[in-house]
Amino acid sequence: EIVLMQSPGTLSLSPGERATLSCRASQSVSSSYLAWYQQKPGQAPRLLIYGASSRATGIPDRFSGSGSGTDFTLTISRLEPEDFAVYYCQQYAGSPFTFGQGTRLEIK
Amino acid sequence: QVHLVESGGGLVKPGGSLRLSCAASGFAFSDYYMSWIRQAPGKGLEWVSYINSVGSTVDYADSVKGRFTISRDNARNSLYLQVNSLRPEDTAVYYCATGRYSSYWGQGTLVTVSS
Secondary structure (H helix, E strand, C coil): CCCCEEEECCECCCCCEEEEEEEEEEEEEHHHHHEEECCCCCCCCEEEEEECEEECCCCCCCCCEEEEEEEEEEECCCCCCHHHHEEEEECCCCCCEEECCCCCCCCC | EEEEECCCCCCEEECEEEEEEEEEEEECCCHHCCEEEECCCCEEEEEEEEECCCCEEEEECCCCCCCEEEEEEEHHEEEEEEECCHHHHHHHEEEEEEECCCCCCCEEEEEECCC
C-alpha cells in the first residue's frame, strides 16, 4: 500500500499570497497517477488536478500541480477567499487508491 | 449534467448490515470505473472500494475487506455497497464517485453505527 503524507497539516496565509502544499509518497507513484482535491465544510470533495499536473474541467489556472515519483506539489498562485479549504492528495496508480491525511488552508 | 445520488444510510447497531445505493445519471455509467469513499466525522477521506466498468474487477481497503461488497447494475445505472458486520469505526459519510480518481462525487449518505 502506498502511504501519502501531506505537509504542512495546517497552512495559514492571507488572500493574494502563494500557497505551496506538499504530498510525499512512501513509494514511487507510477505514471504520476496522483490527484488533488479541495473540500469545503459540508460539501463533497472537488477534483482539482489529475495526472499530477492536469487541471480538471473548470478549475482556475491559479491552481497548478507538479512533481513525479514520490514528491508532488499543489500550488495556488494567488489565494482567493474561496480557496480556504482542506486539500487532499490521492494516488490511483495501484489499489488501494489511498488518500493523504489532508492540509487545512486557513485565513491568516 | 452528471448526477450521483446516494441512499440507504442510517443508524444501525454494531454487527448490523445496510445496502448503500448510488443512482447515476448524465453520463455513460457503463463506461466508468466507480468507487466508494468514506469520511468519518471530522476526519479525512478514506478510499473504501472500486469496481471496474463491467463489474469483473473489484478491490477493497483492508479495513473493510471481507465485510463490504461492491456491485453494479449497468442496466439500472446504479452502484451498490453491501456493508455487513458493521463496527462503530465504520461510522462515516459514504460517497460514491466516478473512476479511480474521482471527477464527480455524490453528496454522500451517512452511516451511523451505534448501540
